[in-house]
Amino acid sequence: MHAHDSAEVAEHGRRRIPVPQHGQRSAPTLDPTRGPMTPAAVLGLQRAAGNSAVGQVVQRMDTGGNVQDMLTTEHWDGGSRSGKLAKAAKNALKLGKGKKGKGSSKSKARSLDEVLSSVIPGLLESLADSTGDQLVLFRTMPREEADEILAWQTGKKKTSDDWMESIPATGPGLAFNNDATVGEIPVKGHMGDEGQARHYYDKGTDEAREAKAVLKFVLKPGAHDLLFSPQYMALASQGEGLDAIRNNKKFEGQQFPTAADGEGNLPGYIGVKSEKHGPFSLLAKSKPSQVLFQTFVAEVVDVST
Structure with a gap:
């Protein structure tokens, strides 16, 4: 399971980025005859009416x-582009095939400069709406790691969030590293559902x-x-839960970058890998990935007991 030479940046050299605000909770997606749509309900509709009849509902399941x-x-x-594709991938895994197939090599990583200048500004705009x-x-983590994360939340989360509002147009990575009032969330390993975490605890x-x-890492609305x-x-590149995400209709015509098979690590992205005690887990281990991940986070809570 599993941070400076000071650099002054002129105000005109910064981009102002809106701060995401917590909005009202949206109502769940509804089916006119059945009420709130759960994944199980969608699967039931698929069996009764066929995939095409409920495709639009499936694509909106993220908010239902x-x-x-x-x-x-x-x-x-529930939103698989092809049941045959998912079944074939699952069978290949059972047979020990497809571990390092064509196109499965690790994708290009993103640097801290790239994440700060090209990724986070647009992400913040989207989160604001x-x-x-x-x-x-x-x-679940060593108590020392938890204390570091909670100390970051108390001492550096707000200043880091404020800093992201005005990211320097040039040299953002160096500016971030040289500012002692900000920092990346110091999470060092994988995150998943509560069942996984409690198993290890x-x-x-x-x-x-x-x-x-x-x-507990609570993401923004x-x-x-x-x-x-x-x-x-x-x-x-492999894993039943990962294949289900990759083949979902929502991402038709798009391609996910490929993370390392062992840990699911790809700097500048949130990596995902399969798990023995749950479908999959998420990883933000490198500084570019940690800075990206903290942009999604609203708060961190200790739920050990």
Whole structure:
């Protein structure tokens, strides 16, 4: 499971970026005859009426039902472009095939400069207009890591958020590194659903648990609809849950960058890899990825007990 020579930047050399505001929670997507649409309800409609009849509902599922369902394979399977594709990928994994197939090499990473200058400004604009539910991620980690993250939230999150409003037009990475009042969220490993996190927290003796902590990462309203996209997320080349995301109708005509198979790491993106104790987990381990991830985060909460 698993940061300076000072540089002054003239005000005219900065871009003003709007601060995302928490909006009102949106109503769930509705089917006129069945009410709120959960992934299970959509699958039921598919069986009864065929995929094409409910395709538009499936593509809007991100804001319907329980937002935590986005952390399940079943949610993404419901919008699969092709059941045959998903089935073939699953069978290949069972046979030990396709581990390093054509086109599965790791994609090009993004630098801190690139993330700050080319990625975050547009992301903040999108988040400013975003409303709806808030996806929650969990991670079990050493207590020392948890203390660092909570200290970052108290001492540097707001100043970092404010800094992002006026990203320097030139040398943003150097400016970020040279400003002692800001910093990247110091998360060092994988995040997933609560079940995964509790599995790792509960392992071992009471003494071992005292050295661990479970943190909850609450994303900004509607941030999940942006997070799960090829612009911000990279997928390892194999894994049933990853194939379900990759083949979902929502991303037809788009291609996810490929993260490293082992850890799901690709600097400048939120990486995703398969898990033994859950469908998949998300990773923001490098500084470019941590800075990107913190832009999605509203707050971090200690939920160890």
